[in-house]
Amino acid sequence: MLESVQPFASPPPSGGGDGELVGLLAASSRGDEKAFARLYDLTSARVYGLVRRVVRDPAQSEEVAQEVYLEVWRQSARFDPARGSAAGWILTVAHRRAVDRVRSAESAQERDRRYAAVGEGPAYDVVEETVTARLDSVRVRRALETLTDVQREALTLAYFGGYTHREVSDLLGVPLGTVKTRMRDGLIRLRDTLGVES
């Protein structure tokens, strides 16, 4: 067995204004509400869009997005720039909150309906339908296109659909082990194509 690992995480390239977000988080941790307002303006479209994609219901999405920002505010001192970008951290909080909401609030019946709705078409249509002329999204969409169908479907069902890996396995009719592998190698490919690192 011979494996090479990179045990020391290096800071990510702070492109796309992440350096500003890092500074705003630091200021927020000292109670600077103006800095937090600026942070909100820089991130709210991504945070709200992601939450809404997962949660779907607009009123609930608003509630969740508010919880997300409250958590980001409260936890701002705990953000560690050595471990990843500020945007990545905020979106991790947002995604987790959104997923928690759909998993806890949802009755079995609703969940079945959600299964059915997603099952009607290929999962990546979920992405395609919302793609606008946004420059960032063009880059990400291109990266998504480099994935295999199963990788892309596993990723989008989990990330945008909020499904667990077992549910994704059921939805795609693919063994659980395969789903785990596709999620992992799909993310690695996406990461390498986008040139993001942590």
Add this chain to the structure above:
Amino acid sequence: MTPDVHALSGAYALDALTPDEAAEFEQHLASCEACRAEVASMREASGALADVVAEPAPEQLRASVLAGISAVRPLPPESADEPAKDELAQRRARRAPRWLAAAAAILAVLAAGATVRAVQLDRQLQSVVAAGDDVTRVLTAPDATTATARATTGGRAAVVSSAALGEAVLVTDGLPPAPAGSTYQVWYLNGSGAPTSAGFVPSGDRSAVVLRGDLATATGVGVTVEPAGGSTAPTTTPILAVQV
């Protein structure tokens, strides 16, 4: 712990594990720096997916968010809401120099697949601590890379090398004691020429030693069993070999 626990990194980064599975994986993460780095990089990638679905937030959301935060105070750094843990973390931070985290990461790589609790890890580190500052310098080098291998005798080893320093450290874990009258000798391997001696593996269940010789021309590191005192060239089949 399932043997393929590393494979869960993707599902974990996508929040696609159940709470029980996530808790189990987090236990693994605590001892696996490689997985922590992988999950962190995957989260950057999944976060980029949010670009695709970005949409303007409702206008009233901004006002409610800002009203909401003005009613609460940001938490201080560390876990002030978990006093016991906080105190422990502070004690650790006081006595743990920067390189300790690096050494912990190396040992975690060596222990990959097994659950290593923090307390056990601390104890394991004592032998590495004893290895001193030269080891530290290499383990904490910004460009340090790690390659690991299993020994045919049982046990594992990792070579941590820094091209910038031109130095490498061999870390071992669980090698059986060398047979009586013999010693583990370390060799720098290079593609064409003869292996050159790079020193000896210190005795002990776990060890760390800075290798002698020229890292720049080396393609690998090997360990052989040699008569006590060492040989000028390997006389037995390597019990382990690591590419550098």
